[in-house]
Amino acid sequence: MTQPKSRVKIAGEETLSNGWTRLSSYLLDYIDRKGATHRLKREVYHRTPAACILLYDPRRDLVVLVRQFRLAVHLNGDPAWMIEVPAGLLDDDHPETAIRREAMEETGYRLREARFLFKSYTSPGAVTEVVHFFAALVDIADRVAEGGGLDEEHEDIEVLEIPLDEAAAMIETGEIFDAKTIMLLQWALLNRANLTA
Numbered sequence: 001m002t003q004p005k006s007r008v009k010i011a012g013e014e015t016l017s018n019g020w021t022r023l024s025s026y027l028l029d030y031i032d033r034k035g036a037t038h039r040l041k042r043e044v045y046h047r048t049p050a051a052c053i054l055l056y057d058p059r060r061d062l063v064v065l066v067r068q069f070r071l072a073v074h075l076n077g078d079p080a081w082m083i084e085v086p087a088g089l090l091d092d093d094h095p096e097t098a099i100r101r102e103a104m105e106e107t108g109y110r111l112r113e114a115r116f117l118f119k120s121y122t123s124p125g126a127v128t129e130v131v132h133f134f135a136a137l138v139d140i141a142d143r144v145a146e147g148g149g150l151d152e153e154h155e156d157i158e159v160l161e162i163p164l165d166e167a168a169a170m171i172e173t174g175e176i177f178d179a180k181t182i183m184l185l186q187w188a189l190l191n192r193a194n195l196t197a
Contacts, residue, residue: 007031011039022046047129051099052087054135054184055109056164058196063167063188064138065181066106067158068149083160083170084178087131095132103136107159108147111136117187122179131180135187137195164188 074080088102149155
C-alpha cells in the first residue's frame, strides 16, 4: 500500500518535561483528505524502542511470565501487580541482544534461540515507542539463575510458570490485561502445534 504524499508539516515543538522520558507538545499543519489544511496540537512521549518475549516450554506446555508493579495502572485504580511477558528497553542494543538480557535478568532463563516475530507500536496516538516481539522455546534446564530483576534498579519481579491454556483463560477473566502479553499469548495459541523443541 502506497503512502500519501506528505500531508504533515511540523510548525513548532515545545518540551513540556524531560525526566524519565521526554514529553513534547507539537503544533502541526495537517492537510486532510479533502485538501484543507488544519493547525493541530498534539502531545507525544518520546520513548526508546523496546523488546518483549514469550518463553514457552513445549514439554510442560507452559509459559514463563512475570508479575511486577506498574504505577500508571495503580493510578487508574486497576490491579497494579501486572502479569506480563519479560520485556525491556533496548538501551542501544540490537533487539535480540536486549531481549536475551532482559529474559535472564527477569526470569533467570538463558535463551538458546530467540525467534523474531513482528514489531508494533502499542500506543501510536501519543507514544513513539516501537516494541519488537520475540518467542523462544525453553525447558527447565535453561533456568540457570533466580531472575527477579536487578537489585540496583529496585526491580521486584515475581517469576510465574503458567500452563498456556490457563494463561489464555486469564485474559478473559481480566487477570492478564497487558497488551504485549495478550498479543504473544494469542500468537502462541495460534502456533502451538508448530512449537516443539
